[in-house]
Amino acid sequence: MRLTSGSAGGIPLEVPKNVTRPTQDRVKQAIFNMLGDLVADARVLDVFSGSGALGLECLSRGAASALLIEQDRAACDVIRKNITKTRLESAAVRQGDVFKMLPQMAGQGSAVFDLVFADPPYANKPGEEDLSLKLAQMPDLQSLVAPGGSLILECRATRHGLEDWSPWEMVRDREYGSTRILWLRKR
Template structure:
């Protein structure tokens, strides 16, 4: 999930790699810590999720470019909530949602940690790929687990820096799959 290279003035783009909107390119603004999940990593992730995805309720807590959430919606998720703290990034997510005419996608501008303190609604699939420098995974996982955010048979996707701290996860979470790509570790868990 290395930062994608782009030429100055050309803007940042991410490509949807599967489903109804396959091949569509979406723009996103520069923002500190924003690293779109690489195409190859997303392909692996969505192969892992192919049986759970149709009709699933998905939450992308640190949406950034929207690569994970828009990919999930393109591949048949029933509902996708994209959460993004940066107002410029959230505005671009909303513009991309409108461009693709994705009624199943909702964009919310909010701080993920504070958002998880509100009354929960359970999700089937949760994407957790926060800015690496903020070290938010452990706190987010605890809040998701204790706060009632996880559905009956959830899938929780995590990405973290191989050279940073390994997240401390609830003891009853089960690692289903795990891989490394460059400087990034990524894994899929259930409870």
Template sequence: MRVIAGLHRGRRLLGPRGQAIRPTSDRVKEALFSILGERTTGARVLDLYAGTGSIGIEALSRGAAHVTFVEADRQALRLINSNLEQCGLQQSANVCACQVSQFFRRATQWSGPYDIVFCDPPYQLTPELITMAQEWNAGWLADDAVVIIEHGKKAEIPQTLGLLSQVKRYDYGDTALTRFHVTAKATQSR
């Protein structure tokens, strides 16, 4: 695994041992940041099911202002912290050691509202994420926020998730990315 572009381009990141953590492939990571384009610069990013932290670190390398990493697995948390330290990015990040469901039950916003939310749950947890997303609070998201879910190609992803509307789905082999934006109705109700 490596950082693809930006300030830390080419930097190698520590990866997992075994199959417990499934990092996003470089091909899908490149596609993700192509989809996001210049939106990453200055963004506040939420990386759910962060794994090794490679997506959030890529965002920081490309100019994101801050990333909040949410991860429960101890091995993954060690990898995130080691990779942040190796890149000297600890000051631009919060690492939340908890389940995603716990993160959203807490009253603290950590460092939101978020401009970009990336969700890469273990594929068997995609339905659980979809259920949680139906109830996300509009205050956690910036008015023009983009939410991207990485999931298995065969997963059924609804057109709307609470205050989010699906914009487009991108398929890459067995992996897919689905992009959502905050609905105009949600931003008017703030």
């Protein structure tokens, strides 16, 4: 895996072992082609960050800042190594459970983001909770997104068409093999 464009384009990234499902380069490229100029100067939040690839890609392409949240300690260590390797110093890493940290951040009222990237673990078996839908419906997440800001949500392609993503406006819904990318905009 590598950064695909910008000031750190081409730099390979380390990937945490056994705890992540990295977004493929072709999917990442498609996401950033969709977003175009929205990345420049954006304040970015990358949750379920894994290697930090999406947040770092934003910084490489001119985002103002990126906060990367990941629960796994070893993955956070990998993210820090990737920040050092890419020299994208306006990235910050926080370790913790996304569903606990977002309410804390919303309660502080200080952080507002233009772009939020989320690649939560997929529900693989019947009866498992769909974290994508749970995250998108969190009022605390919505309060952290600037008016007109966007949530780029990665989920399993097989769940197509069954969800109610309100109060977000659906901008795009694309599938790439088993991966589904949703671009949702705050109304």
